[in-house]
Amino acid sequence: MFPFNCRSKAFRQLVGRSSWVFLSILFIGCGGGSGSSPQSSVAATGTPGAEGSVGERLFVEASFAQFFKAHLNAGGNVNDALPASDPIVAPAIQS
Amino acid sequence: MNCRSCHFVDEFAALTALGGSKRTYTDFAVRSPIPSRPDGKLTAPRNSPPLVNPSLNRPGGPLFHFDGEFSTLEDLVVETFTGRNFGWLSRQKAEAIHHIAQVMRGDDGTGAIATMFDGLSYRILFTGSNPNIPDELRLPPEFRVLIGSARDQEIFDAVVKVVAAYVNGLRFSQADDAGRPIRSPFDVFLTRNGLPQQPNSGETPLAYSRRLLTLVNGLASPQFVTTNPNRGNGLFQFHTQPFAFGAAELAGLMIFLREPSPPPTASPVEVAAGQIGNCLACHAAPDFTDFKLHNTRIAQDEYDGIHGNGSFMALTIPAFATRTSNDLPATEDHPTATEFFRSIPAWPILR
Numbered sequence: 193m194f195p196f197n198c199r200s201k202a203f204r205q206l207v208g209r210s211s212w213v214f215l216s217i218l219f220i221g222c223g224g225g226s227g228s229s230p231q232s233s234v235a236a237t238g239t240p241g242a243e244g245s246v247g248e249r250l251f252v253e254a255s256f257a258q259f260f261k262a263h264l265n266a267g268g269n270v271n272d273a274l275p276a277s278d279p280i281v282a283p284a285i286q287s
Numbered sequence: 288m289n290c291r292s293c294h295f296v297d298e299f300a301a302l303t304a305l306g307g308s309k310r311t312y313t314d315f316a317v318r319s320p321i322p323s324r325p326d327g328k329l330t331a332p333r334n335s336p337p338l339v340n341p342s343l344n345r346p347g348g349p350l351f352h353f354d355g356e357f358s359t360l361e362d363l364v365v366e367t368f369t370g371r372n373f374g375w376l377s378r379q380k381a382e383a384i385h386h387i388a389q390v391m392r393g394d395d396g397t398g399a400i401a402t403m404f405d406g407l408s409y410r411i412l413f414t415g416s417n418p419n420i421p422d423e424l425r426l427p428p429e430f431r432v433l434i435g436s437a438r439d440q441e442i443f444d445a446v447v448k449v450v451a452a453y454v455n456g457l458r459f460s461q462a463d464d465a466g467r468p469i470r471s472p473f474d475v476f477l478t479r480n481g482l483p484q485q486p487n488s489g490e491t492p493l494a495y496s497r498r499l500l501t502l503v504n505g506l507a508s509p510q511f512v513t514t515n516p517n518r519g520n521g522l523f524q525f526h527t528q529p530f531a532f533g534a535a536e537l538a539g540l541m542i543f544l545r546e547p548s549p550p551p552t553a554s555p556v557e558v559a560a561g562q563i564g565n566c567l568a569c570h571a572a573p574d575f576t577d578f579k580l581h582n583t584r585i586a587q588d589e590y591d592g593i594h595g596n597g598s599f600m601a602l603t604i605p606a607f608a609t610r611t612s613n614d615l616p617a618t619e620d621h622p623t624a625t626e627f628f629r630s631i632p633a634w635p636i637l638r
Binding site for chain 1: 289292324374375389393395397399401415422424425446450454456
């Protein structure tokens with residue numbers, strides 16, 4: 193597997209979703225008066241922007257490829273690390 | 288293979304041979320490698336397109352991928368996850384969707400990638416409401432799916448929607464972590480001289496660019512930029528060149544914005560005099576792009592180099608009404624299509 197850095201560390205020029213998420217949490221957390229706890233409120237509504245964070249994990253999910261399917265067909269488990277990565281990943285920096 | 292296998296950021300920033308720079312989710316290849324399969328293809332038709340800012344609003348809506356074949360990020364993600372870039376052949380779309388659904392069902396959060404994201408299984412993560420989910424990963428209801436009971440297609444659709452949302456969020460920031468605006472020397476120059484930064488309501492980018500040139504021409508004493516007012520050290524945050532917009536940059540701006548009279552073709556007198564860039568014809572401010580796909584002759588030159596000068600122009604391009612499925616990309620609907628119009632010139636299927 194190639195090195196991975198979370199987006200906020202890897203590309204600081206990009207939109208800082210984390211601050212947006214923080215403000216959203218703060219807003220939701222301060223929204224009283226409904227009789228429900230802040231925790232249950234967030235559980236019901238979710239956190240705006242969380243789809244970006246979950247999407248980032250799916251963006252680097254290596255198990256969706258046909259190469260991994262071949263690994264499963266050979267008796268592998270979904271949660272196993274591949275014994276050898278797809279060789280096609282190695283030459284990706286060719287000029 | 289995953290999306291990040293071709294859409295890099297800082298994986299190779301330490302390699303000075305590659306310039307030591309970050310990528311905006313693109314790679315270093317002429318053509319991106321794809322998994323080896325029985326069809327013999329080893330590369331995509333082009334290298335991976337950058338992913339920062341492609342989903343910005345534009346006239347006519349966005350176009351994605353090598354040749355603009357997709358108008359939504361969701362369609363792009365569907366075809367990537369179930370297509371040749373991920374190793375799936377054109378008849379394997381249903382198998383790919385089933386496999387992805389099975390991965391989502393079977394993931395228990397112990398994998399190497401999962402542990403970078405709080406180690407939750409997809410089953411838990413996609414409920415959105417499980418108390419073990421940290422708030423920053425708590426999906427809003429429209430992105431949730433009950434993986435344990437959902438059909439393959441429902442799980443796959445949820446995956447696609449979330450990945451599309453992630454890519455849609457890849458935009459250049461307008462402010463740094465401290466909330467200070469990120470502005471170019473050009474932006475600061477406009478502000479310092481009271482020049483408009485955006486078109487007026489209803490004004491086209493071309494009309495705005497022409498108006499900007501008129502206003503720049505009218506500056507009696509331009510106020511130049513020698514330091515970044517938004518950072519304490521006066522420098523760029525990520526670049527080493529001086530933060531400056533001076534007389535040379537102003538002269539360049541004016542050449543950039545000047546047009547022939549009348550456009551688009553310069554007269555011999557204008558050509559001889561120079562100083563007319565006519566760049567705004569395709570790079571009108573404030574976006575400095577027309578958001579269109581252009582024949583930049585790269586494919587044409589390569590094709591002619593292999594098949595002879597003029598052979599590219601001699602190709603017969605069928606109209607929408609006359610094209611056949613053989614002219615289209617190979618998909619589940621047309622699994623034996625030759626993909627002629629997205630072929631690499633050296634591939635033997637060219638005619």
